[in-house]
Amino acid sequence: MSTSTEAGTGAGTPAGPVRADCLADAGGGIAFRVRGTAAGDAGALVLRRRGGGPGEELRLPLTEASGGVLRAELPASAVTAEGRWTVTTDTGRVVEPGLRDLRAVVDRTPGPGPLTVRVPYPGAGGRLVIRCWLRTAHAEAGHLDVSPGGTLSVTGRLHGTTLGPDARAEARTPGPDGAERVHPVSVTGEGGTFAFTLPYAPLAEAGAGEERTWELWLRPAAGADELRIARILDDVWDKREIFRFPEHRTPAWHAVPCYTADNELGIRLTPRRP
Template structure:
């Protein structure tokens, strides 16, 4: 009796995409045509409801030399969040990511910023982090002093004016500090740690930093988005100031929002 069992077929390698970001905020994805099943590259927003607004379908077109290409123009809306990339039902792996145009980018949008940043997930897949902030307070230099930190930055989509203040928020608690405005949307404010340490610190506190451009203006979250770093939390680490009964330091969240962390 002959053995008709053939050699096991190795599973096809996952599709891999190289990404290029352009100055306008668009993204281009290049994939090998061989083994790329499906006519579109699909971006699905993580944690979404699964409706049409949580999926963006980008046609794959021939790009020469055995490759296909999908383009996400800056003009196509992409809601804030994390978008995983698929071809068919197969997750896409990250290839080369050319993000040079995102470094020190100066947006020209009149009402704020839109940022699309491709990145590798912890389990090796390709995703796009999208931010939509209108207006947006971009954190720049953070200067550490004795018991204080001074945040400098640029406000896009609004201008700091009379009555501008910075706000530190923890749940329903708010602490306010004077903010200065300058040319081209420049702002600066200083946060004294001891004000955030009252009453005595018995557990970790993560105070969110916001900028209110004027007395009647809505507050704007202070973040750092205009470069190629998709998760600043463990990259930008600042020295801890030791106060009486607490430690304090500025920090970023995984969404690149700026905070001040207090610990007992």
């Protein structure tokens, strides 16, 4: 949770930056309490998706609340495509993050229907950004067990679908010739849970001596769409520097599980240099 200082509000030009406290709920909604702009200075918060088209934005009306602040609501039912959404006022002022109460999104159990996850965070330059995920089915990574023998065991939970008897997991990466390399492994579990163990050695052999990251995917049943295994049901918007795992080293290569900038699970294989 981050902290903020109050900026003055009132008629005329605000004395300090615009800051928004954020209260996230378990369904994906966010309530904003905005300081640093008066009711006459801005009528809405504007959310724009990075890399989105000119029409890919949401306007959240600002209303007066007690304590000299303004309120805005991003309802859980609003559709926000996956990606990072920056927040400004409708007058173009940058909005900075204030207090961020994210307790409701930590280890939550989603209900039925599409999975909506939104995590507000401080982006580059200190501006407020909201990381959004929107999925009809999802494979949530849980506990990872890194074995000294050179294997990674993954457990997790499915949302929006169930595990069939012919489920399988796959490690994928492009090969040096441009063709995709795929290494499948069997999956156990039932209903909403899954588990599998993946050895590193076949990935190193298929890597042709090049450094590469293998993506981990899950096919819940034959004919079902494959799901990228990720960990998004918490308050950590970027796990690369937060979740660190032991490396497995051999004379020829070393391997380590990792998360990407989108919190998707992978294995990084690096050849050992003389």
